[in-house]
Amino acid sequence: xxxxxxxxRELERTxxxxxxxAAVLNIGSEKVDRYRGLGLALSDGKIVASPxxxxxxxxxKYARRNLDGWTDRRDDLPLESREISSWAPSWKSASFHLISxxxxxxxxxxxxxxxxxxxxxxxxxLVDAALVRFRVDQPLDRETESFAADLLFxxxxxxxAIGEAHVFDADLSDADFARIQHVDxxxxxxxxxxxxxxxxxxxxxxxxxxLRVAGERLRVLDRLGHDGFILGTGKFAGYFGAKFGDRLxxxxxxxxxxxxxVFEADWEILTQLSRTELTRLRDPSVHxxxxxxxxxxxxxxxxxx
Numbered sequence: 115x116x117x118x119x120x121x122x123r124e125l126e127r128t129x130x131x132x133x134x135x136a137a138v139l140n141i142g143s144e145k146v147d148r149y150r151g152l153g154l155a156l157s158d159g160k161i162v163a164s165p166x167x168x169x170x171x172x173x174x175k176y177a178r179r180n181l182d183g184w185t186d187r188r189d190d191l192p193l194e195s196r197e198i199s200s201w202a203p204s205w206k207s208a209s210f211h212l213i214s215x216x217x218x219x220x221x222x223x224x225x226x227x228x229x230x231x232x233x234x235x236x237x238x239x240l241v242d243a244a245l246v247r248f249r250v251d252q253p254l255d256r257e258t259e260s261f262a263a264d265l266l267f268x269x270x271x272x273x274x275a276i277g278e279a280h281v282f283d284a285d286l287s288d289a290d291f292a293r294i295q296h297v298d299x300x301x302x303x304x305x306x307x308x309x310x311x312x313x314x315x316x317x318x319x320x321x322x323x324x325l326r327v328a329g330e331r332l333r334v335l336d337r338l339g340h341d342g343f344i345l346g347t348g349k350f351a352g353y354f355g356a357k358f359g360d361r362l363x364x365x366x367x368x369x370x371x372x373x374x375x376v377f378e379a380d381w382e383i384l385t386q387l388s389r390t391e392l393t394r395l396r397d398p399s400v401h402x403x404x405x406x407x408x409x410x411x412x413x414x415x416x417x418x419x
Contacts, residue, residue, distance in 0.1 A: 117262055120312060121269060121281065130283035131256055135268040136249035137278040138291050143242050152248065152275060153234050161244040166233035166251055174274040176267065183227040193218040230268070232275060237292040247291045248276050253284035277321075301357070302343040307336055310343050310354055328354070331366045331374075334410050338417050340364075358417050374409060376401040376416050 117125075125133070146154050146161055151173065153164030169177040178184075199214040231251045238245040250268040254261055265281070272279040282291075302309060314328050332354065335343075340356035344363065355365035355375075363381040366374055377384055378399040401416060403409045 117266065121265065124281035128281065128283050130285065132253045132284035133256070133265075133281050134249055134251075134253055134284045134286075135265065135272050135279050136247060136282050136286075136291070137272060137276060137280050138237065138245055138247050139276060139278065140240070140243055141246050149234070149246075149276070152232055154246065160239055161236050161246065163234035163236060163246070166231035168229060169232050169271065169275040176270045176274050179225070179267075180228045180230050180271060184225050186223045186225065188221045188223050191221050194221055228267070230271065232272065235288050237288045245292060247288055248272060300345040302345065304340065304342055306343050307332060310345060313345055314354060328366070334413070335364060335366065338414060362417065364413060364417070373405065374403040374413060376403065376413060378416075 141149065141154070141161060143156060143159070143161065146156050151170040153167060155162055155164070168180055171178045171181055195216055196219045197214050197216055199212055201210040202213050203209075204211050233249050233251050235247045236244040237247045250272050252264070252268060254264050254268070258264075269279045269281075310332060311325065311329055315325055335356040338356070338358070340358050342357050344353075344355045344357055344365065346353040346355075346365070353365045353367050355363060357363050361378060363377045364374060365377070365381075366372075378401075380399070384397070384400060401412075403412050
């Protein structure tokens with residue numbers, strides 16, 4: 115079974131022999147209802163999680179397959195002779211009789227229900243939000259024959275449920291997940307526009323309109339002569355941007371209608387803050403440019419001054 119290139123790159127980020135499919139999202143209190151089917155709720159103003167459970171069938175095809183099993187037609191194998199039967203009405207009679215015939219058809223492969231659970235845990239509480247770790251609770255051994263098939267199923271299952279999926283060492287603790295989210299900024303070279311969009315698409319595959327807007331904003335940054343792209347996770351999951359020398363970093367967001375943040379200093383420290391904290395911050399080195407007419411000119415002036 116072929117593993118997509120973006121999943122291969124996820125695997126290359128860890129040398130662990132056992133891995134899990136997981137993701138950490140920054141979830142605001144106002145968005146908790148979206149994840150109620152996965153056990154999230156508000157309690158005394160904080161986000162809490164219920165015990166692990168399979169994702170509800172309303173999540174999509176893979177959630178239903180996880181609960182009910184499924185059948186694949188193996189058109190990669192030779193045709194086989196198969197007998198099919200059906201009931202037909204008897205001539206001049208109210209009764210029916212069974213008729214059978216032979217056909218050539220591709221083999222069918224039946225898969226039992228996996229009944230995998232997804233666990234959620236608030237690994238860090240933020241202001242009006244939390245970093246929440248979601249994980250498909252099935253450690254996968256790279257050496258097993260079914261590794262590729264199991265990995266892809268779990269990736270589809272989690273992406274379907276929350277819109278994002280990554281590959282991690284199976285032995286990571288929640289504290290490890292929280293720590294990773296604070297430092298996991300990926301730097302990509304100039305000329306990686308398609309690669310950035312591919313990564314963003316893997317995180318939010320079901321919203322083509324937001325990806326279209328992200329592409330437009332990415333091209334604005336690309337025309338400004340940057341020194342490399344940046345992709346964020348954790349508190350800034352969904353953020354992408356560009357680095358302009360050692361002086362300035364501009365970060366965009368995949369969410370339509372958000373603002374562009376421009377950092378003139380200490381961006382790696384300041385991006386540890388939540389978006390709410392950044393909005394409240396009175397730091398002259400941080401510029402928040404809402405996507406209103408003229409925002410392209412504003413970022414151009416900041417880059418060139």
